[in-house]
Amino acid sequence: MKRFLSFLLGLCLIATGFAAAESTNTFKPGTYDVVVTAHNGPMTVHVTFDETKLTAIEIGENQESGYIGDQVFERISAEVIECQSLNVDSIAGATVTSAALKWALSDAVKAAGGNPSKMNAPASPDTTEYKDxxxxxxxxxxxxxxxxxxxxxxxxxxxxxxxxxxxxxxxxxxxxxxxxxxxxxxxxxxxxxxxxxxxxxxxxxxxxxxxxxxxxxxxxxxxxxxxxxxxxxxxxxxxxxxxxxxxxxxxxxxxxxxxxxxxxxxxxxxxxxxxxxxxxxxxxxxxxxxxxxxxxxxxxxxxxxxxxxxxxxxxxxxxxxxxxxxxxxxxxxxxxxxxxxxxxxxxxxxxxxxxxxxxxxxxxSNYHGLATVWGGGSRSLTLPAGNGCIAVNAEGKRYVNEAGPYELLTKGTMEQDEAFCIMDQTLMDLDVIKADTGLSNIVEMYEVADTVEELAQKLGIDPAGLKATIEKYGQDVRDGKDTEFGKDPQFMRGDFSTPPYYGVKSTVENHTNxxxxxxxxxxxxxxxxxxxxxxxxxxxxxxxxxxxxxxxxxxxxxxxxxxxxxxxxxxx
Ligand SMILES: Cc1cc2nc3c(=O)[nH]c(=O)nc-3n(C[C@H](O)[C@H](O)[C@H](O)COP(=O)(O)OP(=O)(O)OC[C@H]3O[C@@H](n4cnc5c(N)ncnc54)[C@H](O)[C@@H]3O)c2cc1C
Structure with missing residues (x-):
């Protein structure tokens, strides 16, 4: 007979283990809104209590990656409510989002007048017997x-x-x-x-x-x-x-x-x-x-x-x-x-x-030739690269076809002392970039400025060099021909005429084997x-x-x- 195992089995086991560990907390009933920093930025959690229990968890605005975030929200929320304990396992493969949610719940317990340490009962051991x-x-x-x-x-x-x-x-x-x-x-x-x-x-x-x-x-x-x-x-x-x-x-x-x-x-x-x-x-x-x-x-x-x-x-x-x-x-x-x-x-x-x-x-292997490090992790800038950003060095000069083979972009970035990814608002507003809230569209990663020169100064790039590059590239976009590196015009989706300008220091990341x-x-x-x-x-x-x-x-x-x-x- 097939065995159908999913996380729900784990939940049931944990729930059984917690049955004896009723919370001794008392709360001021109501819904409390807490904001914590999660994997991709701020995450709002709405937590509801009655006099003795944490009764509901709703995840508000957040930038966690779809399925991964949903798994954490659904599974950890269900376990916490079922077990009235914050001492539930993080999900391997989503530990940062898991930790952020538990942190938010702990803050909410305090805000409701409770004591998180009274919601610390451990799960009973999993005694499932596995056979061949x-x-x-x-x-x-x-x-x-x-x-x-x-x-x-x-x-x-x-x-x-x-x-x-x-x-x-x-x-x-x-x-x-x-x-x-x-x-x-x-x-x-x-x-x-x-x-x-x-x-x-x-x-x-x-x-x-x-x-x-x-x-x-x-x-x-x-x-x-x-x-x-x-x-x-x-x-x-x-x-x-x-x-x-x-x-x-x-x-x-x-x-x-x-x-x-x-x-x-x-x-x-x-x-x-x-x-x-x-x-x-x-x-x-x-x-x-x-x-x-x-x-x-x-x-x-x-x-x-x-x-x-x-x-x-x-x-x-x-x-x-x-x-x-x-x-x-x-x-x-x-x-x-x-x-x-x-x-x-x-x-x-x-x-x-x-x-x-x-x-x-x-x-x-495949490397992303444009990426940045933010929030403790590597953040790919492939979508900007493949849709029209420019990659420049500290002199403000482009060094490669940003949308060409990954190998060339990677080699180009590795050859620079410093590399930067630059966009304007038009590119930032493209659907594929705007929707990439977990990676390239974390606005906090970028320096933002109303003029190219100001952006250059913020990033430590030569302002005159960057301005000249953007003027030339913008004209190339309007003409439909990258005169410097031959980028395919379908990947040149903005002529850098719409401020504000965005820029981030970039590196390479290891991607696929x-x-x-x-x-x-x-x-x-x-x-x-x-x-x-x-x-x-x-x-x-x-x-x-x-x-x-x-x-x-x-x-x-x-x-x-x-x-x-x-x-x-x-x-x-
Ligand atoms: C951020 C990112 C963006 C990407 N974007 C694109 C894109 O736009 N287009 C594109 O074509 N490709 C893209 N790729 C590449 C592509 O997604 C991956 O190459 C592909 O998904 C790999 O799939 P896989 O099934 O081989 O491996 P994975 O998806 O890595 O799955 C392997 C699984 O095996 C499990 N596992 C490993 N060892 C064991 C073990 N001993 N026992 C049990 N389980 C084990 C792992 O835990 C993992 O869950 C991207 C990759 C990344 C990382």
Missing amino acids: EVTQVVVVGSGAAGLAATLQANELGLDVILIEQLGLLGGSSVRAGYMVGGDSSVQKAQGIDYSAEDWSNFMQRRDAIHPGLWQEESARAMALKAGENITWLDEMGVEFGPVNLGWQHYGPGGARVGPFAIRAMHDQLDQRKIDYRLYTRATEIIMDDGVAVGIKVVSPNKQEYSIYANAVILATGGYFANQEMVEKYDPEHAMFLTDVCIGADGSGMLMAEKIGAVLDYMGE HGGIVVDIENKVLDANGGIIKGLYAIGECSASHIQGFYTYQDCIHNGRVVAQVIAEELK
């Missing part, structure tokens, strides 16, 4: 790749268990900006005439930049299916907004699509009663006579057990959250922060290597002799199949679907 499982497919990792594989396998009638080491689904995929493709249902509904063939041609022109990794056949196969994959997600309930530039599929109002995609896929797991297990970490691939037959895991309460399966799919993401691996494989970029989730720790790659798989192209576990075109893992390791598959960022350069989200969805189809065929 047998299934057809086990998927390790719940990013876009793992979720697509799980849902496609389920649609094909396969029994599947999905495991995730963090406390929420979505990995780094929940942060993604947009998906790419042509001929999708979303484009058609918006009357956009952009075919799969158009997309395939554009992608190859733009991304044939990793000659070693580039696999013409699979790149083209993926490109031609990209729109169909978006249609699949659309039909599953992913909310899409206006398509940017004809081919970039964002979320509603130009918001990052990642949270909407993960939300919809999460709902599908629930609706279809698929067995997914949070806080469950894979530690070892179980081999039998050269065949992968399952995976050893550690449960939320730290018990070891095994999940045996006909097919083991690794969808564990990249390695940029593992500093030791970054230093080993990519020392040149070891000094930079990363925007990936903490679960992207390379563990899937290391597990595979241990049983004879090959890791290759490990030093080949191209290298990883070597697989064939069907995502079967290969050994050092090029032979197939039976029963083992790798998809998404943990595999060395990043044929498409920038557009890894599509690769994850595509290969997630493909691998499920391959396995279904083999298990017939």
